[in-house]
Amino acid sequence: MPVSQLDLVSTLCVDCGLCCNGTLFDVANIREDERDFAASLGLKVTTGSDGTGAGFALPCPHLCGAACTIYDQPRPSVCSAFFCRLAHALDDGETSLDAAQERVAKAKALLGAIKPLLREGEDIAAARDRWRRLKGQFSPGSNEAQLHAAMVALNLYLHRNFRLPGDPLFNG
Numbered sequence: 001m002p003v004s005q006l007d008l009v010s011t012l013c014v015d016c017g018l019c020c021n022g023t024l025f026d027v028a029n030i031r032e033d034e035r036d037f038a039a040s041l042g043l044k045v046t047t048g049s050d051g052t053g054a055g056f057a058l059p060c061p062h063l064c065g066a067a068c069t070i071y072d073q074p075r076p077s078v079c080s081a082f083f084c085r086l087a088h089a090l091d092d093g094e095t096s097l098d099a100a101q102e103r104v105a106k107a108k109a110l111l112g113a114i115k116p117l118l119r120e121g122e123d124i125a126a127a128r129d130r131w132r133r134l135k136g137q138f139s140p141g142s143n144e145a146q147l148h149a150a151m152v153a154l155n156l157y158l159h160r161n162f163r164l165p166g167d168p169l170f171n172g
Helices: 005-016 032-040 077-081 085-091 097-117 124-134 143-161
Strands: 027-030 054-057
Touching: 005 085, 005 097, 027 032, 027 077, 032 054, 085 097, 097 124, 097 143, 124 143
Parallel strands: none
Antiparallel strands: 027 054
């Protein structure tokens, strides 16, 4: 039986996880009527990524590596409905699985360049928040300057390859 485009997208998603680990976004938008349900799953319910509505903070506590540990259970609708730009390109036949996986690997390498710059206990979402607060005010060569350069490189790459039109360039 030939492999379907959806199977290829599923393979890519399970290898990637950037939408759930806080790399693409700080918050996953959910419907207002999913607030209590999301909270019952142990998700930190907050406002949506646009500052209104409902969402839950990322990284998702149910992510293990790049896979969801509650995939076979009811989850907020965004968990099954979200397709990034790269998944759409793969689904539409505009890119191959190998090329898509290379883009994921490049994004993870850019993310890896940020990890040594994280403070103790800081995740990518918290580092992005710190980066936003810096507003370009840092000493050349400092940890903050290195964080700034690495964050800009990562976010531009994510915007070109993963985020959909209308998604915020720097996620906030």
